[in-house]
Amino acid sequence: MSKKEKTRQSHRQWVVTVVFLSFGLSVVMSLVTSLFVESAGLFVALISLIVLVMIGIVTDIIGTAVTSANEQPFIAMASKRIPGAKQALRLIRKAERVSNLLNDVVGDIVGVVSGSAGSVIALYLASLGMQSAVASVLIAAFTSSFMIGGKACGKTFAIEKSSTIVLYVGKIMALFEGGRKQKKKIKAK
Numbered sequence: 001m002s003k004k005e006k007t008r009q010s011h012r013q014w015v016v017t018v019v020f021l022s023f024g025l026s027v028v029m030s031l032v033t034s035l036f037v038e039s040a041g042l043f044v045a046l047i048s049l050i051v052l053v054m055i056g057i058v059t060d061i062i063g064t065a066v067t068s069a070n071e072q073p074f075i076a077m078a079s080k081r082i083p084g085a086k087q088a089l090r091l092i093r094k095a096e097r098v099s100n101l102l103n104d105v106v107g108d109i110v111g112v113v114s115g116s117a118g119s120v121i122a123l124y125l126a127s128l129g130m131q132s133a134v135a136s137v138l139i140a141a142f143t144s145s146f147m148i149g150g151k152a153c154g155k156t157f158a159i160e161k162s163s164t165i166v167l168y169v170g171k172i173m174a175l176f177e178g179g180r181k182q183k184k185k186i187k188a189k
Contacts, residue, residue: 014097022105029113034120042124049117053143056110057150063102064158065165067095073163074170087177088170111147118143 001009033048040048071092077085091098118139125135158165 018100018105021101022109025105026109026112029109030116033113033117042121042128045117045121045124049114049121049139049143050146052110052114052117053147053150056107056114056147057154059102059106059110060151061154061158062165062169063099063107064155065162066091066102066169067099068159069095069162069166074166077167082167084167084169084171084174086170087173088166091166091170091173107151114143114147115140 033052069088069092071089074085074089074092078089119136122132122135122139125139126132
């Protein structure tokens with residue numbers, strides 16, 4: 001198989017993976033959010049909506065930072081065995097997929113799920129006496145402006161501080177990988 005055919009096959013596999021991953025994440029996030037928001041009070045539902053929007057903003061920042069980071073400093077850091085540098089380098093080398101996953105997949109899912117959470121909140125507000133149309137418009141406006149404004153600020157921050165952000169994410173990944181290696185060593189004994 002030629003290199004070009006392998007690249008095409010890899011791309012097709014990635015698309016299929018993203019479709020199934022998106023479906024699974026959507027189901028899980030929608031179920032958890034619906035169960036949590038519907039069974040909670042108005043205050044908890046609002047906090048849940050804010051958390052969802054923040055997840056969208058943070059993943060967008062990380063995805064943007066990964067695509068704008070330069071791999072050269074991380075090569076040097078990895079050679080000095082700085083924790084997280086190897087993982088950060090891996091993220092940068094797979095920037096297209098990381099960005100697609102964080103900016104598009106998670107971002108779109110969070111957008112849809114936060115819309116559902118927003119409708120539940122609008123129903124709470126309507127049950128408290130606010131007109132349902134006004135409640136829906138206010139919640140939709142709040143959610144979209146908070147998410148769009150947060151992502152706009154986040155993109156600038158992500159581009160300016162891309163190396164710092166990517167290294168921080170790499171360090172978090174290194175912690176998780178270190179935990180898995182410890183478990184494997186324990187099982188091997």
